[in-house]
Amino acid sequence: MARDPKHDILFEPIDIGPKTLRNRFYQVPHCIGAGSDKPGFQAAHRSMKAEGGWSGINTEYLSIHPESDDTHRLSARLWDEGDVRNLRAMTDYIHKYDALAGVEMWYGGSHAPCMESRCTPRGPSQYASEFETMTYCKEMDLDDIEMVQGYYVDAARRARDAGFDIVYVYGAHSYLPLQFLSPYYNKRTDKYGGSLENRARFWIETLEKVKKAVGDECAIATRFAVDTLIADAGVEVEEDGLKFVELADPFVDVWDVNVGDIAEWGEDAGPSRFYRQGHQIPWQKYIKQVSKKPVLGVGRFTDPEKMAEVIRAGHLDIIGAARPSIADPFLPQKIDEGRADDIRTCIGCNVCISRWEIGGPPMICTQNATSGEEYRRGWHPEKFPKAGSDDSFLVVGSGPSGSECARVLMERGYTVHLVDDGDKIGGHINDVASLPGLGEWGYHRDYREVQLGKLVKKNKESQIALGASRLGVDDCLEYGADKIIIASGAQWNTDGTNALTHDPIQGIDASLPTHLTPEQVFAGDKPIGKKVMILNCDPYFMAPSLAQKLHEAGHEVTIATGVGLGHYMHFTLEAPNMHRMLHEFGIEVIGDVWASQAEANRIQLYPIFGDGYRREYRGPGKLPRRENTHFDWHEFDSLVLVTGRHSDCELFNGLKARKDEWAGNDVKGVYVIGDAWAPKLMADATFDGHRLAREIEGSDPQHPEPYIREVAVWGTPHMPGGKFEIEYES
């Protein structure tokens, strides 16, 4: 198919300094867990986007010197020649696709804990980071300023040597240049503090020096939070924001603009729970009023209509993207080919980001199971190995893992019957996407629904059977499929079984009219009373989301929780606004408690840390501490049980138990994936289905094959010419 002419504007080239972007699709710097330490991962993940049509592609934030060391998190680094060698793999692969490669030069100041390098970071003034509340920086004197600016210049030269086309001076997310600019950090009284001109001096001098060093060969970019969202305590777009852009514009070839800070950077990488596509435009749009240079920015842009509109309206020149490029590296190509319905639209869950926040395991994506697997497993999101046999497949369950598994098997050319007793593809996503703010999560289902529809048309022997009666063990054995894949999902526990005690709670029973599992809340068949207690032992979104849903339906909600409420939402950047929301709604959270017993209309809670802090051996049957004596009854009309989940694996276990009947029924294998294997993140369930479909011909398809590991090799120094023997100073 041909490109929609309305989208032509997205494919016009644009100059940035000495370089030209061949279209308006631009992958801004974002973390993936590769840095310069996993060069194959870095090169393959980024060049996949070049292949998919993005014309500018960056590393994650890139440390310019050991003094800006984000360990325990994982940044890229350009500290030495070893890093140059490793990052050159990325630029070489990106250049094959006529795209530009960029680095985001980063100096974190007190936001960099330096747990590896053990350096002392420097900043405009001395303060403890609001992000790393135990890390303080040294207030820079004039020697320090010159030295740190020199770090930027040295790193820029190394970036050029590594083949990069675009070099950022990174100020957004409250890093060093913005720390000088913002009065929130900068308390100086010399020529680098006070007036806007003084506060801007460090940033502008740095840009000037970097431009002088590499500006003929590289485009100079800067990433700028044009509003730090704390009113006049920080940077405001219509005040210092615009004034700074005017001052710095001569030294910048392209502006990358966003809003927010580092402690709440979910205001930039807005989760779909709180923010829609283009949510930063009300701030970003000011920049083109004063800048003579191209301006780009992010906003979880996934819709080509919206992208073209933003450019036509003059808000931005270039569409920046991080998450949408992860969910679909081929987004530009699909728009170019008029195949917008093939785009795997980012759902805005921020699970990709969660891995950086955790500290740098490889990035995962809920929509795109191949993300992060390009190099180590050799997975391409749009190419699939041809079927290795004529085997036919029965996939039971069309949730995240089942629908993905069926899709990939069909892409490979296998005949697949996907059977679900639900009326709609998606399994529990259909419930989840009905929660307040989570509607976009339904894109996960929508993508698979569309693709499966297309695939079934190509292979007439495949079929999708929805609203089917639930299959039993006999049904499966007799179905006629060579291989059976069970993706029957998981359910919430009905008896209070939980991560803290691994046992049921006395008196909790979802068959009572006043006790409800989340599924029962979704089903809506059981009346829910005015006063609702949610008992929570799950660290993710279910309890806060149900609290919101029930509050909005007029209930008075209290949450009693044995684990940090929505703890994982800290990693997805949803936590601060979730806490604000609960506060605004007046939802009481009783923390650090667990339940000892319950009745129809009341529950007994105790403090988790209620026993004595002194320990001594007291003999068998006795807790080695003073036992807790605090127990409080709390009344409710309805109790909602977010205590834990269990796999719905009866069908798989039943088939496994009758393994001796497989051969007689011409069944060659039975496999389990997703939550039916063990309850897990939607991203991991999707991965399970994808992986099984790719590895189905292996010797043990149930379990993943080894992947390439990128770690140090004893005997091979990181630095060209470096040593590796153990030698002590003496």
Add this chain to the structure above:
Amino acid sequence: MARDPKHDILFEPIDIGPKTLRNRFYQVPHCIGAGSDKPGFQAAHRSMKAEGGWSGINTEYLSIHPESDDTHRLSARLWDEGDVRNLRAMTDYIHKYDALAGVEMWYGGSHAPCMESRCTPRGPSQYASEFETMTYCKEMDLDDIEMVQGYYVDAARRARDAGFDIVYVYGAHSYLPLQFLSPYYNKRTDKYGGSLENRARFWIETLEKVKKAVGDECAIATRFAVDTLIADAGVEVEEDGLKFVELADPFVDVWDVNVGDIAEWGEDAGPSRFYRQGHQIPWQKYIKQVSKKPVLGVGRFTDPEKMAEVIRAGHLDIIGAARPSIADPFLPQKIDEGRADDIRTCIGCNVCISRWEIGGPPMICTQNATSGEEYRRGWHPEKFPKAGSDDSFLVVGSGPSGSECARVLMERGYTVHLVDDGDKIGGHINDVASLPGLGEWGYHRDYREVQLGKLVKKNKESQIALGASRLGVDDCLEYGADKIIIASGAQWNTDGTNALTHDPIQGIDASLPTHLTPEQVFAGDKPIGKKVMILNCDPYFMAPSLAQKLHEAGHEVTIATGVGLGHYMHFTLEAPNMHRMLHEFGIEVIGDVWASQAEANRIQLYPIFGDGYRREYRGPGKLPRRENTHFDWHEFDSLVLVTGRHSDCELFNGLKARKDEWAGNDVKGVYVIGDAWAPKLMADATFDGHRLAREIEGSDPQHPEPYIREVAVWGTPHMPGGKFEIEYES
């Protein structure tokens, strides 16, 4: 000097299976952030202990298969031939010193989040980990059991091939074998669940299989939490504990016994705040009643008298140690040579452990600045490069950084004057060690006091001037030293300046009689009223410790905190008992609040998440949210200000400002270290002093020299014969 005959028992050899330990000093498995991925770090750190006299030395926990992947944390791994190659560096170096090398084979079950491998872990039953509350395991069927036992056997063979002498089946800290043994996890009804014999079956079968595979060449060890400290909900030493030891004894060559679980493993690695040396003996001592094999165990043993006593009493055969071996790798040699006063005694602060809990930055040690630096910086704890010049040094301040810097300079042969206006070496340690439970932290000071005393005797030109009048800029310039090192420390803020606002708080003023800094509390000159409010914005121990101190002195204490109270104490394993203690004392904690203003006897607090959760642009000067309207006054008699710190860097800045006068005064350089540079952990301040003393001849001694980095090298595959090209399945 000669060894004290009372300690001879510690130097008797002992057989463990086919191997012999040449003495009773044994470094149990413990994490350092090296694993198999940083082979030089691993080899150098562990072999340093072999050189220092430990006869058995282990890796950290070692994953046997990608299904047990602890990413984001860092374990060792024996997954493939690449790991064998990397770990062989460690065994080769250890064997040079006639010591045995061991691995602790680990399968985590649901405690392993598998964020890198994306595998689904298996367990005896299905549950969410109480440690990783979002990770569930699959309940094993009989095929699974056989397969996972096969993983242990395969890893044991690889361990043998890598040169290891001791192979553990690791059950302590609630890993897989213990999950089968403990009814807390095991809910099975088949032959692997129910009775003790059934619950023990998995562990014993695994030991048997491993012994069969490698038992002729390697000693078989097992690490067993003999009591999980949750009474009959888990394993109790006098019940299942002893029964299991009896059953498994024939298959074990050496027992490594401790107590506790993984969620609260500070009950094993007990911080000195709560536990003394040998605190596990009341449980460990039972094992030798039933076992015919050598028994070892840890208990932060640092005192040779206590060690010898424990062996003579028949409680243990071998002294296990992790932390004491980190603080002083030469502990056995020093005992052997009758130099017990030279031991750097572990202070039990658990900062070493905090790095693993954070996720695996290189381990650091408060006492031993060379720990973790052996390979990458070439630092040996007992060897120092000879002085590179005749320069004389003035070190101002004898806290952690100043005393360490002076010590290392003197070890190198430099002449040093260490000057402090305090009456005692140690700086703020003297205050800290006076806090309840923190007395052992004073060992940091004590070690340096003893060493400096010895060094001053060797070099008559060096001196330690205590109780001196505070030196000013002129005093320093005119002192006559070639180089001046400022280690003047930091102070707590007097005006409420904090990490959240980076500004003072209106009305807070430590010159008021009712507002006190921690220093003022320690000094004891200002009366403190009955009702105390502690305002906290520090994530470590000061607020809870002062709360304890003031509670014990009869005050009614409330803590209002803007950051997680004692957040870093989660990483040092002090948090659970700290929370229990505050609960027991009735100390109220008001969380997620900050202060807007204060008066002499009241403070106004507001909820941090009190503003609206919806955001929109409202123009300059306006918060882009509904502003918080909740402000509450709280009354107090005394307000204690734990809001933040600032460097006492006036002297350094003054010297820096008069740089043009240095040459005229024959001053070649002025440097700043420790908290005076920027407030930091005591471990990092100590590091600063040590590093400067080692790198003082460099071109820029103020800033650290580069270190060896052990990361992947593009073009060099991890697996011998492995690939590194980017290749996609298609």
